[in-house]
Amino acid sequence: MxxxxxxxxxxxxxxxxxxxxxxxxxxxxxxxxxxxxxxxxxxxxxxxxxxxxxxxxxxxxxxxxxxxxxxxxxxxxxxxxxxxxxxxxxxxxxxxxxxxxxxxxxxxxxxxxxxxxxxxxxxxxxxxxxxxxxxxxxxxxxxxxxxxxxxxxxxxxxxxxxxxxxxxARFRLAAGTDRRLLEIGLRRAQGPDGGLSASRYSYIGGFDGTSNVLAGKMYDIPLFGSLAHSYITSFTSMSEVKVQELATASGERPTADFPSLCREWLARVCCFLQVPEHQTNPSEFAAFVSYASGAPRNFVGLLDTYNVMRSGMPNFCAVALALNQLGYTARGLRLDSGDLGWQSLQIRRTLQSCADRFGVPSFSSVPIIISNDITVKDLIELQHKPNAVDSVGVGTHLVTCSxxxxxxxxxxxxxxxxxxxxxxxxxxxxxxxxxxxxxxxxxxxxxxxxxxxxxxxxxxxxxxxxxxxxxxxxxxxxxxxxxxxxxxxxxxxxxxxxxxxxxxxxxxxxxxxxxxxxxxxxxxxxxxxxxxxxxxxxxxxxxxxxxxxxxxxxxxx
Structure with missing residues (x-):
C-alpha cells in the first residue's frame, strides 16, 4: 500500500x-x-x-x-x-x-x-x-x-x-536510543496534509508514536494520548465526578466507591509526603479521578496545571495508587513547563518513596513524559545533566522544521x-x-x-x-x-x-x-x-x- x-x-x-x-x-x-x-x-x-x-x-x-x-x-x-x-x-x-x-x-x-x-x-x-x-x-x-x-x-x-x-532522525540522535519520542505536532503543522506527512515521516525518521489518529490508522503508527490542561481546569469540585463505581482490572467485582478510595489514598499520600491536603487543588484532583475512572488502563496525569510538587504530584499519586489497588497500572505522567530535567528528578524520587512506603514496586518506574516546545538543543542539554525523563513529546520544532x-x-x-x-x-x-x-x-x-x-x-x-x-x-x-x-x-x-x-x-x-x-x-x-x-x-x-x-x-x- x-x-x-x-x-x-x-x-x-x-x-x-x-x-x-x-x-x-x-x-x-x-x-x-x-x-x-x-x-x-x-x-x-x-x-x-x-x-x-x-x-x-x-x-x-x-x-x-x-x-x-x-x-x-x-x-x-x-x-x-x-x-x-x-x-x-x-x-x-x-x-x-x-x-x-x-x-x-x-x-x-x-x-x-x-x-x-x-x-x-x-x-x-x-x-x-x-x-x-x-x-x-x-x-x-x-x-x-x-x-x-x-x-x-x-x-x-x-x-x-x-x-x-x-x-x-536528528531528534532521535539527540535523545539517545532508550528514550521514547512522541510526535504531537498536528495542531502546529502546515495544514492537514502537512500534519499527516509530518506524522508519517517523523515515525520513519525515528519517533516511536504519534498523537495523530488518522496517521495511526493509515500507516499503523502507534498512538499516544494523555489529557490537556483544559480538561483539568474544566472541573471545580468532586461533585462533577459522576462515575462512582469502578470494576477491578480482572472484572471480578466492582469497587463500592472509586472517588472515596481516591480520597483515602490522597490522605495517606499527603501525610507521607508531608504536604497539607488543603494545599492540593481540589479541581485537579476531581479531574484526575474523573479521567482515571473513564480510562483506568490509560491513565496519564498532567501535573503542572497548578503546582507540580504541592498539588499535581500528590493528586496523581493518590489516584494512581487507588487504580493500583484495583489492579490497574498508571501509564505515565506529563510535565509541560518549568525546569523539566530537575522536576523529573524530584518526581522520580517521590515515586520511589511511595513505592517503598506503600509496597508497590512498579510505582517507582511510572514513565515521566515531558513536552513544551522541545528542540534538538534541549535534548542535547538534557543528555548532559541529571534527569529521569523517559519520554519526550515534540511538536512545533519537529513538524515545522523551524x-x-x-x-x-x-x-x-x-x-x-x-x-x-x-x-x-x-x-x-x-x-x-x-x-x-x-x-x-x-x-x-x-x-x-x-x-x-x-x-x-x-x-x-x-x-x-x-x-x-x-x-x-x-x-x-x-x-x-x-x-x-x-x-x-x-x-x-x-x-x-x-x-x-x-x-x-x-x-x-x-x-x-x-x-x-x-x-x-x-x-x-x-x-x-x-x-x-x-x-x-x-x-x-x-x-x-x-x-x-x-x-x-x-x-x-
Whole structure:
C-alpha cells in the first residue's frame, strides 16, 4: 500500500505546461530525456539527510493522467479518498484551456488526454537511505514533455518528507536510543496534509508514536494520548465526578466507591509526603479521578496545571495508587513547563518513596513524559545533566522544521537523446553534473561507507579491491585514489512500463532501515554540531566530461 499523501497533475507550476506546450509545438515532446532530483546541501546544520517520499512518488506515477471535464482519473489501490476529494482531483483539461494562452492549439489538449507515466522509468535510492548532496535521489528517464510536467509534484513529495525524516532522525540522535519520542505536532503543522506527512515521516525518521489518529490508522503508527490542561481546569469540585463505581482490572467485582478510595489514598499520600491536603487543588484532583475512572488502563496525569510538587504530584499519586489497588497500572505522567530535567528528578524520587512506603514496586518506574516546545538543543542539554525523563513529546520544532524551512531539492535535465546536458551558471555551486549517471557507495574494511561515487552510465562498474581514480566534490581533496572493500549500487528501478517493480515496505520497515543506515554511518558524520562532511566524488571520466563543458563555456566569446 502506498503512502496516503497524494499529488495530482494540476498540483504544479503553470510554466510546466507552457514548457510542455513548447516541446509539443516543435515536435520534441517524445525526445528521450533524463532528469535527476537531488539537493545541494545537507539540512539543519548537519552532514546527512534521510531520503523519504518515494512511495508517494510511486503512487503519483501510478495514477498520473489527465481527463476531460467530469471524468475522474485512475485511482491507485489502497488510496484514501472521500467523495469530496474524488471530485476535487478530477484533472480538468477544460481548466487548462481557460488559463493557458488562447492561441494554444487544440491538439495539445488532445495530447495531454492521452499521456501517462507508462513510458517513464524511475530509478531511486531505497526510501530511508542516508543520502548526501549531488547524489540523485530520483532519476527519471522518458519523454521530455512528460518528465517536465512531473517536476513540481515530485519535488513537492520529496522535499518536505525528506526534511521531516531528517529532522526526526536528528531528534532521535539527540535523545539517545532508550528514550521514547512522541510526535504531537498536528495542531502546529502546515495544514492537514502537512500534519499527516509530518506524522508519517517523523515515525520513519525515528519517533516511536504519534498523537495523530488518522496517521495511526493509515500507516499503523502507534498512538499516544494523555489529557490537556483544559480538561483539568474544566472541573471545580468532586461533585462533577459522576462515575462512582469502578470494576477491578480482572472484572471480578466492582469497587463500592472509586472517588472515596481516591480520597483515602490522597490522605495517606499527603501525610507521607508531608504536604497539607488543603494545599492540593481540589479541581485537579476531581479531574484526575474523573479521567482515571473513564480510562483506568490509560491513565496519564498532567501535573503542572497548578503546582507540580504541592498539588499535581500528590493528586496523581493518590489516584494512581487507588487504580493500583484495583489492579490497574498508571501509564505515565506529563510535565509541560518549568525546569523539566530537575522536576523529573524530584518526581522520580517521590515515586520511589511511595513505592517503598506503600509496597508497590512498579510505582517507582511510572514513565515521566515531558513536552513544551522541545528542540534538538534541549535534548542535547538534557543528555548532559541529571534527569529521569523517559519520554519526550515534540511538536512545533519537529513538524515545522523551524531551523530550516526547506531541503531545497532541485530537478535538473542531464541528458537528451543520448547527449549530456549541463546547467552552467555564474554561481558555481549551481552547476549541474552532465549526463546519465550511476551512483555507488564505497565501504571500508570496517564495513562503514566512506565515499559515494558518481560515474557516467557507460563506465564499468567499480570493483572491490581495485584502485579507483576520482575527484572530490565541494571542498574535498581534489584528485583521489581509493580502494573499497565493498561496492554497492545506490539506485534501483522502482517504476517501469507503467508498473511499480518493487514491493512497498511498511512505515515500520522503513523506520528500521533508517536506523540501520544511520548505524552504518561513521560517528563523525552524525554529530549534531560540527559534523565532518561525508565525501562525494565523481569518476575521472565524469570529471573530464564536466571539464569539457566548463572549458567550452570559458572559450566562448
Amino acid at each position: 502506498f503512502g496516503g499523501c497524494r499529488a495530482h497533475p494540476l498540483l504544479t507550476d503553470l510554466y510546466q505546461f507552457t514548457m510542455a506546450y513548447g516541446y509539443w509545438k516543435c515536435g520534441r515532446e517524445q525526445d528521450e530525456a533524463v532528469f535527476e532530483l537531488f539537493f545541494r546541501k545537507n539540512p539543519l546544520g548537519g552532514e546527512f539527510t534521510v531520503f523519504a517520499g518515494l512511495q508517494d512518488c510511486l503512487s503519483f506515477l501510478s495514477t498520473f493522467c489527465f481527463s476531460q471535464e467530469g471524468q475522474s482519473p485512475r485511482m491507485g489501490e489502497g488510496e484514501f479518498t472521500t467523495g469530496s476529494e474524488s471530485e476535487f482531483i478530477v484533472v480538468n483539461v477544460g481548466f487548462l484551456r481557460s488559463v493557458l494562452p488562447a492561441d494554444v492549439e487544440p491538439g495539445f489538449y488532445s495530447y495531454l488526454l492521452n499521456i501517462s507515466a507508462s513510458d517513464v522509468t524511475l530509478r531511486a535510492v531505497p526510501e530511508g537511505s542516508v543520502v548526501f548532496p549531488q547524489v540523485a535521489l530520483l532519476e527519471l528517464e522518458g519523454p521530455l514533455a512528460i518528465l517536465q510536467i512531473l517536476e513540481t509534484p515530485l519535488l513537492t513529495l520529496v522535499n518536505y518528507a525528506s526534511l521531516v525524516a531528517t529532522n526526526a 531551523s530550516q524551512t526547506s531541503l531545497g531539492c532541485v530537478y535538473k535535465l542531464t541528458q537528451v537523446n543520448g547527449k549530456a546536458r549541463i546547467k552552467l551558471t555564474e554561481d558555481k555551486d549551481k552547476t549541474t553534473l552532465p549526463g546519465k549517471k550511476r551512483a555507488y557507495r564505497l565501504f571500508g574494511p570496517d564495513g562503514s561507507p566512506f565515499l559515494d561515487l558518481l560515474m557516467q552510465d557507460t563506465e564499468s562498474v567499480p570493483r572491490a579491491g581495485e584502485e579507483i581514480r576520482c575527484h572530490a566534490l565541494h571542498g574535498g581533496k581534489g584528485s583521489l585514489a581509493v580502494t573499497a572493500s565493498r561496492v554497492e549500487p545506490l539506485h534501483h528501478i522502482y517504476y517501469q512500463h507503467g508498473q511499480v517493480t518493487r514491493d512497498s515496505p511498511s512505515a515500520a520497515e522503513i523506520k528500521k532501515f533508517v536506523q540501520e543506515s544511520l548505524s552504518d554511518l561513521p560517528p563523525q558524520h552524525k554529530l549534531l554540531q560540527e559534523a565532518v562532511p561525508y565525501q562525494v566524488a565523481v569518476s575521472a571520466m565524469l570529471y573530464a566530461l564536466l571539464c569539457e563543458f566548463t572549458e567550452e563555456r570559458v572559450s566562448q566569446p
